[in-house]
Each structure stands twice: as structure tokens, then as C-alpha cells.
Amino acid sequence: xxxxxxxxxxxxxxxxxxxxxxxxxxxxxxxxxxxxxxxxxxxxxxxxxxxxxxxxxxxxxxxxxxxxxxxxxxxxxxxxxxxxxxxxxxxxxxxxxxxxxxxxxxxxxxxxxxxxxxxxxxxxxxxxxxxxxxxxx
Ligand code: CMP
Numbered sequence: 001x002x003x004x005x006x007x008x009x010x011x012x013x014x015x016x017x018x019x020x021x022x023x024x025x026x027x028x029x030x031x032x033x034x035x036x037x038x039x040x041x042x043x044x045x046x047x048x049x050x051x052x053x054x055x056x057x058x059x060x061x062x063x064x065x066x067x068x069x070x071x072x073x074x075x076x077x078x079x080x081x082x083x084x085x086x087x088x089x090x091x092x093x094x095x096x097x098x099x100x101x102x103x104x105x106x107x108x109x110x111x112x113x114x115x116x117x118x119x120x121x122x123x124x125x126x127x128x129x130x131x132x133x134x135x136x137x
Contacts (some may be wrong), residue, residue, distance in 0.1 A: 009027055009030075011074065012053060013121065014122070015118075023112075026115075029103050029110075029111060030053070030101040030102070032100070032102075033099070033101075034099050038099075041092045042078055044064075045087050047081065048081025048082045048087075048088055050107060052092075053075075054075050054097040055098075055100060056074060057097055057098030058071065058072045058094075060093050061092050062090060063075065063089065068133070076125075080130075082109075084105050097121065
């Protein structure tokens with residue numbers, strides 16, 4: 001298992017506006033986990049319990065049995081159910097071995113309370129993802 005440092009977190013576009021001190025606070029909330037290829041990380045329709053950042057490897061976003069996106073290093077997923085308080089709107093499956101950073105829903109909330117500047121990029125991603133789903137239906 002590889003632990004991500006604050007300096008590495010700084011390279012993630014979502015965190016680009018955070019200071020070194022703020023990044024260290026994010027780093028303390030993160031648990032890095034290795035997952036095997038084929039593992040379902042999120043199941044469509046379930047309640048959201050965590051937010052995920054991709055460290056290494058790739059995941060497929062699958063909605064109603066169809067692959068709608070791929071998520072690679074430096075990207076994130078699992079924000080929609082937590083932000084909107086709705087069930088997961090897609091499944092996310094590791095399509096290679098992966099290393100992921102997991103933040104539990106309560107810590108995610110605390111992070112947003114502490115660093116409201118994160119709302120901008122998170123809500124933008126949510127809006128774009130909803131628009132992509134809307135266009136495909
Ligand atoms: P959530 O609904 O919590 O769980 C499934 C996740 O898949 C969702 O959050 C987003 O992070 C991600 N997701 C859903 N739709 C898309 C999309 N069109 N493009 C990229 N990611 C998506």
C-alpha cells in the first residue's frame with residue numbers, strides 16, 4: 001500500500017487552491033486502500049458512505065449496465081450521493097488493480113465545512129456528470 005503525501009495531494013486539480021497546511025489536514029482524513037481488478041467500489045442505488053480519489057489505476061463508471069466514463073489518477077468519484085443526499089447514480093468498478101484514497105462521508109462533510117472553496121470544483125463536476133447522463137437518455 002502506498003500512502004499519498006500532502007505534496008502529491010497538491011497535484012490533484014480538486015485541491016489546487018488549498019495551502020500546504022490545508023493539504024496536510026486533508027491528508028489526515030484520507031485512508032489509502034489497494035483494490036483488485038474487477039472489484040465493485042460503488043453500487044448504483046445504494047446509499048453513499050464515502051468519497052474516493054484515484055491514486056493509481058483506472059475505474060469504469062457503469063450506469064444501468066452501460067460504461068459511461070472512466071476515472072484515472074488525479075480524478076475522484078462518489079461525490080454526487082454525498083453532496084445531493086441521493087442514492088449512488090452509477091456503479092464504479094476497478095478495471096485495473098487500483099490504489100484509492102477514501103474519505104468517509106462525515107469527514108467529507110467536515111472537509112467542506114472547513115474548506116468551502118472545494119464546493120466549486122465538486123459542484124461543477126456534479127453538474128457536468130448529470131448533464132452527461134441527461135444527454136445520453
Ligand atoms: P455517486 O452518485 O455518489 O456514485 C457514483 C459516481 O459515479 C457518482 O457519484 C460520480 O462520482 C460518478 N459518475 C456518475 N456519472 C458520471 C459521469 N457521467 N462521468 C463521470 N463520473 C460519473
